Amino acid sequence: METEYSYDDLLEFLDHAGQRGIMPAASAGALASAARSILGPLEPQERANLRSVNVDAAIRRFTTKRAKDMTPSSLKVYGQRVRKALDYYFSWRDDPAGFAPATRASSELKSRRSGARLNDAATPAEDAAISDVRSQVLPVITGLMPNAYQTSLPIRPGHVVTISNIPHDLTEAEARRLGEFVRLLVVS
Numbered sequence: 001m002e003t004e005y006s007y008d009d010l011l012e013f014l015d016h017a018g019q020r021g022i023m024p025a026a027s028a029g030a031l032a033s034a035a036r037s038i039l040g041p042l043e044p045q046e047r048a049n050l051r052s053v054n055v056d057a058a059i060r061r062f063t064t065k066r067a068k069d070m071t072p073s074s075l076k077v078y079g080q081r082v083r084k085a086l087d088y089y090f091s092w093r094d095d096p097a098g099f100a101p102a103t104r105a106s107s108e109l110k111s112r113r114s115g116a117r118l119n120d121a122a123t124p125a126e127d128a129a130i131s132d133v134r135s136q137v138l139p140v141i142t143g144l145m146p147n148a149y150q151t152s153l154p155i156r157p158g159h160v161v162t163i164s165n166i167p168h169d170l171t172e173a174e175a176r177r178l179g180e181f182v183r184l185l186v187v188s
Helices: 007-019 025-039 044-048 055-066 072-094 104-119 124-142 172-184
Strands: 148-156 159-167
Touching (some): 007 044, 025 055, 025 072
Antiparallel strands (some): 148 159
């Protein structure tokens, strides 16, 4: 069976990209979660060659199946993420040396640089937007956020899950929301 452009190769790519810093680990994880949810249920022959998959149909099946479990905006985000995961994957397979995914931080920096060339100074609003992006991205790059902790849990032999940036004052509602998110990751 051909493994090039396969579902398993896609997941390996996203894992590799997150671990090697090719893209933020959180972004790679979110894309992988969407891929597992939407592409996981495909037939084996479809999973063997993702280039031949009708992505719109796969997203419709997922949306129909999960419509009662998720909000419409969450369903839409999952569809967007699986498309982005496939775009990144196909781009990487076609040119691994030239692959460079767009991230929020790099897009903001690029627009900031082009804006600086036009008028040489950023407005206070632009500076505030850049600062806001940095405050969101830097904790992900550097590890734990202030007033948060990390814990690990073995879920099966040879597999330990680590959860990071848990607020010290986690509420019951937040814990319930986190649990509901983890349930969305289940592959049937």
